[in-house]
Amino acid sequence: MSAAELVLVPRVLLALSLGVTVWGAWASWRGARADDPRWVRSGARAVFANLALLAAAYAFLTWFFVTDAFGVAYVATNSSASQPALYKVAAVWGGMEGSVLLWALLLAGYSAACVRLSRGRWPHLLPYATATLCAVAAFFSFVLVFLSNPFRTFAGVPADGAGLNPLLQNPGMMVHPPSLYLGYVGWTVPFAFAIAALLARRLDADWVRASRTWAIVPWLFLTLGNLLGANWAYVELGWGGYWGWDPVENSAILPWFLGTAFLHSVLIQEKRGLLKTWNVSLVALTFCATILGTFVTRSGLLESVHTFSESPIGPVFLGFLAALALGSTALVLSRSDLLRGPSRTEALLSRENAFLFNNLLLVGIGFAIAWGTFFPILSEAATGQRISVGPPFFNQVLAPVGLALLLLMGAGPLFAWRRTSPSQLRRQFGAPALAGALAGSATVAAGLAQPYAVITATFAGFTVAGIAQELIRGVRARGRIHGETPALALARLVGRNRRRYGGYVVHVGVTCVFLGLAGNVYVESRELPMHPGERTAVGAYDVEFRGIKVRQEPHYVSAVAELAVSRDGGRVRYAHPEKRLYAAGGGQVATEVAIDGRLLEDFYAILLEPLPGGDGARMKLVVNPLVGLVWLGGAIMILGGLVSLGAPRTGAPSRTPARRRASPSEETEPEPVAVP
Amino acid sequence: MTALLALAICVLVVWALATPFRERGGRRERGAAEGAGGDGAADVRDAETRDAAGAPAAGGSGLRAGDGASVPARPTATAEGAKADLREERERLLAAIADLRFDFETGKLSRADYEAEDARLRSQAADVLRRLEEGAGGVGVSERA
Numbered sequence: 077m078s079a080a081e082l083v084l085v086p087r088v089l090l091a092l093s094l095g096v097t098v099w100g101a102w103a104s105w106r107g108a109r110a111d112d113p114r115w116v117r118s119g120a121r122a123v124f125a126n127l128a129l130l131a132a133a134y135a136f137l138t139w140f141f142v143t144d145a146f147g148v149a150y151v152a153t154n155s156s157a158s159q160p161a162l163y164k165v166a167a168v169w170g171g172m173e174g175s176v177l178l179w180a181l182l183l184a185g186y187s188a189a190c191v192r193l194s195r196g197r198w199p200h201l202l203p204y205a206t207a208t209l210c211a212v213a214a215f216f217s218f219v220l221v222f223l224s225n226p227f228r229t230f231a232g233v234p235a236d237g238a239g240l241n242p243l244l245q246n247p248g249m250m251v252h253p254p255s256l257y258l259g260y261v262g263w264t265v266p267f268a269f270a271i272a273a274l275l276a277r278r279l280d281a282d283w284v285r286a287s288r289t290w291a292i293v294p295w296l297f298l299t300l301g302n303l304l305g306a307n308w309a310y311v312e313l314g315w316g317g318y319w320g321w322d323p324v325e326n327s328a329i330l331p332w333f334l335g336t337a338f339l340h341s342v343l344i345q346e347k348r349g350l351l352k353t354w355n356v357s358l359v360a361l362t363f364c365a366t367i368l369g370t371f372v373t374r375s376g377l378l379e380s381v382h383t384f385s386e387s388p389i390g391p392v393f394l395g396f397l398a399a400l401a402l403g404s405t406a407l408v409l410s411r412s413d414l415l416r417g418p419s420r421t422e423a424l425l426s427r428e429n430a431f432l433f434n435n436l437l438l439v440g441i442g443f444a445i446a447w448g449t450f451f452p453i454l455s456e457a458a459t460g461q462r463i464s465v466g467p468p469f470f471n472q473v474l475a476p477v478g479l480a481l482l483l484l485m486g487a488g489p490l491f492a493w494r495r496t497s498p499s500q501l502r503r504q505f506g507a508p509a510l511a512g513a514l515a516g517s518a519t520v521a522a523g524l525a526q527p528y529a530v531i532t533a534t535f536a537g538f539t540v541a542g543i544a545q546e547l548i549r550g551v552r553a554r555g556r557i558h559g560e561t562p563a564l565a566l567a568r569l570v571g572r573n574r575r576r577y578g579g580y581v582v583h584v585g586v587t588c589v590f591l592g593l594a595g596n597v598y599v600e601s602r603e604l605p606m607h608p609g610e611r612t613a614v615g616a617y618d619v620e621f622r623g624i625k626v627r628q629e630p631h632y633v634s635a636v637a638e639l640a641v642s643r644d645g646g647r648v649r650y651a652h653p654e655k656r657l658y659a660a661g662g663g664q665v666a667t668e669v670a671i672d673g674r675l676l677e678d679f680y681a682i683l684l685e686p687l688p689g690g691d692g693a694r695m696k697l698v699v700n701p702l703v704g705l706v707w708l709g710g711a712i713m714i715l716g717g718l719v720s721l722g723a724p725r726t727g728a729p730s731r732t733p734a735r736r737r738a739s740p741s742e743e744t745e746p747e748p749v750a751v752p
Numbered sequence: 753m754t755a756l757l758a759l760a761i762c763v764l765v766v767w768a769l770a771t772p773f774r775e776r777g778g779r780r781e782r783g784a785a786e787g788a789g790g791d792g793a794a795d796v797r798d799a800e801t802r803d804a805a806g807a808p809a810a811g812g813s814g815l816r817a818g819d820g821a822s823v824p825a826r827p828t829a830t831a832e833g834a835k836a837d838l839r840e841e842r843e844r845l846l847a848a849i850a851d852l853r854f855d856f857e858t859g860k861l862s863r864a865d866y867e868a869e870d871a872r873l874r875s876q877a878a879d880v881l882r883r884l885e886e887g888a889g890g891v892g893v894s895e896r897a
Binding site for chain 2: 082085088089095096103113115118121122124125129280346349490492493499503504546549550553557
């Protein structure tokens with residue numbers, strides 16, 4: 077059976093997906109409103125049916141790619157017969173239509189997991205949440221069926237396809253887009269619970285507990301996705317850095333900042349019943365930011381290194397975004413009477429206030445990023461002239477705010493909930509402040525006297541020491557209260573307060589990233605033409621240009637330079653930066669950098685262009701200090717997120733005795749509480 | 753062949769979505785055995801468990817005693833809604849008392865501040881428990897040590 081005949085089946089699957097999601101939204105809504113579990117059950121079934129339909133459609137598309145079914149237009153545009161098999165699989169999401177299908181599939185997976193795992197836990201919220209999830213899924217199915225269908229066919233079958241964009245032919249591309257999408261899409265679930273709480277008028281902390289895990293999961297994937305994206309930019313784009321404040325990068329990091337703020341502020345609602353309006357608004361804002369990210373990536377509205385596939389669905393996304401923003405705002409306003417809670421904290425020196433300032437900084441960073449990203453459009457609308465702000469704007473605005481955030485991250489855990497005794501401040505802050513001062517002094521003593529580096533090292537020392545102090549004192553406290561050995565106390569302290577201590581691990585990771593970023597002020601770079609036998613020095617590195625060779629591969633022809641590199645006269649290592657010319661994509665050129673990574677710095681070589689005559693090349697040689705700490709910090713952050721993810725679920729599992737059930741605060745020491 | 757396959761998928765999907773309406777028993781009977789993501793798994797919870805869960809929270813009047821179905825709340829300010837608020841407050845205060853002890857043990861509070869705050873929280877918790885007992889026939893007794 078040919079692909080042209082077979083393609084009818086996935087087309088029907090997509091059409092059914094649209095019908096099923098519309099039905100799911102309607103049935104869940106009606107079931108919730110009419111007290112009728114039959115409708116609710118049918119709505120839940122629609123979620124599972126949608127997952128099955130989209131999984132089958134995705135499998136069909138993958139099959140078409142693997143079997144070089146160039147009769148399918150999307151396959152012909154994004155693959156070629158000679159493309160390696162792994163990149164054929166990755167090419168499924170390499171273009172517009174496939175990435176929308178992936179988005180829809182991931183949303184279906186999240187929705188099914190949410191409905192399945194929340195079964196019997198949040199009966200007053202789940203039908204409305206299901207309706208919301210289905211409504212969002214219906215939008216994506218609509219886009220797939222009418223605007224971005226990956227199963228359109230050609231009248232005639234071309235002999236070969238155009239091939240995947242060479243920039244996307246990188247192992248990281250196998251993981252980066254799916255993890256970023258898992259991060260984007262996952263925020264639909266907390267958003268759905270927030271909307272459910274608003275619709276059901278149940279604005280206590282239940283929706284916060286219901287969405288707790290569902291917020292950590294996308295946060296984890298956004299962290300991973302951004303990290304992989306930065307790594308991809310570092311090794312593939314060949315400009316020497318890993319974060320260029322590109323509009324698409326900014327759109328991916330924006331929901332990360334807002335989501336991080338949400339993960340902190342919900343704790344205040346759980347603990348104190350504060351910030352109800354803020355939390356529902358923040359999660360709606362985070363979700364809108366994920367749609368905005370998709371819009372920016374796919375609309376081609378802003379110039380970006382990521383504009384692989386511009387398409388006309390941008391305006392549709394913009395309309396959806398506007399509907400989401402207006403609908404959420406209207407819903408929040410209509411429930412303002414139920415969103416009122418205690419209006420203020422009890423004391424300035426409290427953990428609540430540290431969290432509040434943390435939220436202000438995180439959201440402030442988010443808005444600064446959004447402002448800088450969309451300034452070209454705003455300036456064009458206002459003055460008719462498109463003005464881009466560029467990296468200097470982001471660095472100048474965000475560096476001080478980021479440092480304040482780092483300091484607050486260290487100070488926050490040192491405060492008590494509700495109020496901290498002023499008399500205890502010295503005891504709390506003494507050791508961390510000393511550690512910070514020592515770290516700053518050591519940085520200066522090492523000859524690194526740039527203010528940004530010294531301040532970062534000081535705050536990092538303060539933060540890490542504060543976390544260590546929290547851990548040590550927590551273990552001692554458990555030992556005193558429960559008579560446990562230090563090892564047992566540590567295991568139980570972390571095991572029973574995973575969200576808190578997982579969060580601290582994340583903080584250590586963030587500190588590590590900050591130190592890595594501080595390395596940017598010591599970047600050394602040289603750009604020069606080089607011929608065989610010529611030597612140059614960059615930082616502590618001695619570099620000899622050994623020559624350039626041309627290599628013919630099946631999909632591209634490559635110019636490969638050979639550099640002999642030694643640091644401080646030590647052992648010679650060889651680096652081979654390349655410039656490739658791909659046959660596919662109309663002869664697209666791609667840069668393959670050579671990186672000699674060491675613990676505290678990278679030697680980074682870029683072949684900018686071969687020189688006329690063929691024996692030399694224009695080279696860019698960069699020494700990037702502390703880049704490894706960015707990747708290490710990211711890995712620690714993910715580890716911390718995983719620790720937090722293991723926090724026990726709450727929400728009334730069946731037949732659990734009341735006295736054994738977890739309290740709303742899983743950060744509560746397990747001791748009997750006697751009330752007079 | 754492909755048309756037949758597509759038709760079969762359509763029929764299967766319609767059958768799956770319509771099943772809840774064809775099963776024996778009306779909406780009331782089915783309710784006890786379903787969560788929102790039901791699909792047949794029973795989730796029968798007694799009133800005490802649901803009370804402890806805080807499931808019927810503010811404004812909620814939709815849940816019927818012994819039903820346990822995925823029935824949403826109605827936006828009416830009823831005694832049940834007030835009770836749900838009290839339950840949430842109870843949980844929050846009990847957690848706050850434990851947090852306070854931990855903060856004291858880790859050196860964030862002076863003894864005087866700890867004792868004053870602890871007494872205040874316990875007094876509030878006692879008041880909440882008393883109001884719950886008056887209104888709910890003993891809900892919250894289990895938290896007494």
